[in-house]
Amino acid sequence: MIEFVRNVRLWFAPDLVREEGDTPDYRFSLANERTFLAWLRTALALIGGGFAVDQFLPDLRWAWRVGLALALLGAGVLCSLRAVNHWVRCERAMRKGEDLPVSRFPALLSLVVAVVAVAMVVVVLVGWEG
Amino acid sequence: MTAPRDPGLQPERTRLAWRRTTLSYAVAAVLAVRNVLHGGVSATSVVVVALCCSLWLGFLWVAHHRIRALATSARPTALAPRHTTAAVLCVVATAVCAAALVV
Numbered sequence: 001m002i003e004f005v006r007n008v009r010l011w012f013a014p015d016l017v018r019e020e021g022d023t024p025d026y027r028f029s030l031a032n033e034r035t036f037l038a039w040l041r042t043a044l045a046l047i048g049g050g051f052a053v054d055q056f057l058p059d060l061r062w063a064w065r066v067g068l069a070l071a072l073l074g075a076g077v078l079c080s081l082r083a084v085n086h087w088v089r090c091e092r093a094m095r096k097g098e099d100l101p102v103s104r105f106p107a108l109l110s111l112v113v114a115v116v117a118v119a120m121v122v123v124v125l126v127g128w129e130g
Numbered sequence: 131m132t133a134p135r136d137p138g139l140q141p142e143r144t145r146l147a148w149r150r151t152t153l154s155y156a157v158a159a160v161l162a163v164r165n166v167l168h169g170g171v172s173a174t175s176v177v178v179v180a181l182c183c184s185l186w187l188g189f190l191w192v193a194h195h196r197i198r199a200l201a202t203s204a205r206p207t208a209l210a211p212r213h214t215t216a217a218v219l220c221v222v223a224t225a226v227c228a229a230a231l232v233v
Contacts, residue, residue, distance in 0.1 A: 029208035
């Protein structure tokens with residue numbers, strides 16, 4: 001938790017990251033940047049999915065529609081916050097010559113997306129009957 | 131101003147990654163506009179959608195800065211954390227706007 005607070009401080013302070021370790025090969029930094037952008041696109045896709053649920057499933061009951069949309073939007077927020085946090089952690093690990101951080105997040109996100117997908121199938125089937 | 135070419139085209143790939151992300155963001159913003167056009171126009175929803183669009187412009191600005199930095203230097207420096215944070219805050223704020231529109 002303390003580590004997380006430290007990382008949050010680093011999000012806003014460019015000089016603190018540069019204080020420790022050596023600058024890695026610029027190609028590694030650019031690869032890290034592209035990974036960050038890929039996660040950001042995932043977050044944007046989840047946000048787009050939230051809008052899509054709201055707009056393209058108008059026959060659903062209000063509670064289900066809004067619940068699913070908010071779940072997707074929440075996942076998008078988490079994903080983007082995680083993107084910046086992981087980027088900072090990787091950047092620091094590369095500067096200090098440590099192993100890159102491991103993460104449970106991809107597994108967690110896949111599970112959430114799978115559950116939402118199943119929920120969508122159920123809701124669409126049940127919602128169109130009822 | 132053109133820098134010597136990197137054999138792995140790393141700056142170009144990073145530039146295109148920024149472009150792709152801006153495009154994905156544009157899709158989300160268009161969905162927000164569509165939401166208002168189909169769900170009934172009210173003063174609040176128009177303000178929220180305008181906010182979404184300006185957040186997209188903010189992201190575009192960050193991307194533009196980064197792309198310029200990538201294009202002008204042979205050994206681009208790493209992305210500054212405040213740019214990362216600005217980009218992420220735009221996305222998070224868009225999600226909050228989306229939640230406001232959906233509910």
